Amino acid sequence: MSKFNHDIFNLFNKFQIFMKIIVLILSLFLFSEMVKAQDYVLCYIIKNKADTVYGIGNISKDQRFCFFRNIKTNEPVDYYPWEIDVFRVINGNYYISKELSEKDSSRQWYFLEFLVHGAIDLYTIKAE
16 A cells, blocks of 8 residues: 555544534533523513513523524524513413512512412512
8 A cells, every 4th residue: 555545544543533523422412401401491471561572581590681592593592581571381381570679688680480460469489
């Protein structure tokens, strides 16, 4: 085998290894995106008391932000309570954004789960 053929053979082998690494990295990325998507539920958000946007998403465990992926644009966004008015799971939980006083007198925004609407509205937040 000539030196030229040997060099091409080595280059081809390196290219195959490189492509396998790229495929592995892409597979891991897609798998991680699929795992994240499993936590998402059908929902919508309401911005500025009027704009309703449908997508998939979920509220963070501490209820300080929500994960949202717009169905039309497929763009993932993290929204904070001061940015949107409502996060609602289709046929499920209903969250509204409110600013609350903390024990140390500071103010913090949360997504509060809306439980009862009446003479007195009832909300809940998960204890930390």
